[in-house]
Amino acid sequence: MTDTIKNGQPEALSDRSTAELVKLAAEQISTLVRDELRLAQAELAEKGKHAGLGAGLFGGGGLMAAYGLGALIATLVLALDIVLPAWLATLIVAVLLFSVAAVLALVGRAQVKQAVPPVPQDAVQGVKADIEAVTEAVRERGGK
Numbered sequence: 001m002t003d004t005i006k007n008g009q010p011e012a013l014s015d016r017s018t019a020e021l022v023k024l025a026a027e028q029i030s031t032l033v034r035d036e037l038r039l040a041q042a043e044l045a046e047k048g049k050h051a052g053l054g055a056g057l058f059g060g061g062g063l064m065a066a067y068g069l070g071a072l073i074a075t076l077v078l079a080l081d082i083v084l085p086a087w088l089a090t091l092i093v094a095v096l097l098f099s100v101a102a103v104l105a106l107v108g109r110a111q112v113k114q115a116v117p118p119v120p121q122d123a124v125q126g127v128k129a130d131i132e133a134v135t136e137a138v139r140e141r142g143g144k
Contacts, residue, residue, distance in 0.1 A: 021141075025134070032130050040123035051115035057108030064101035068094050 016024075071094035078087040 029134070036123050036127050036130070039126060040120035043120035043122050044118070047115040047118060050111050054108045054111030054113075054115065057104050057111060061101045061103075061105035061108060064097055064104060068097035068101060071097055 071090060075087055075090040075094055078090050
């Protein structure tokens with residue numbers, strides 16, 4: 001395995017000094033950490049979008065419930081009118097509005113569930129894999 005070119009010739013990692021290898025490892029780890037932080041940031045942004053959408057849908061469910069309450073009040077008013085189709089129609093509208101509120105709340109709940117846990121799991125798994133790879137490389141290097 002070659003890593004750099006010195007005096008026009010490729011230099012193998014096994015021919016490099018420990019100081020050079022430590023410097024190379026530090027540079028690579030720094031780049032790796034920056035990449036993992038970017039991945040974590042992107043993952044958290046995606047989860048934030050789901051949480052925001054879920055909260056908005058919950059709000060929509062609450063608004064539909066408020067309309068349902070208004071429809072129930074209208075039902076009471078129309079029931080006094082004793083025109084059977086009018087109050088029955090209003091009651092049906094109220095039930096329909098509450099059903100819409102329930103559906104919105106359930107969809108919102110599902111969106112919020114997609115946002116948890118808030119830990120950037122892909123980034124954590126990437127860091128674990130990177131640490132394992134570095135540990136394995138150090139073991140192989142130490143065994144020679």
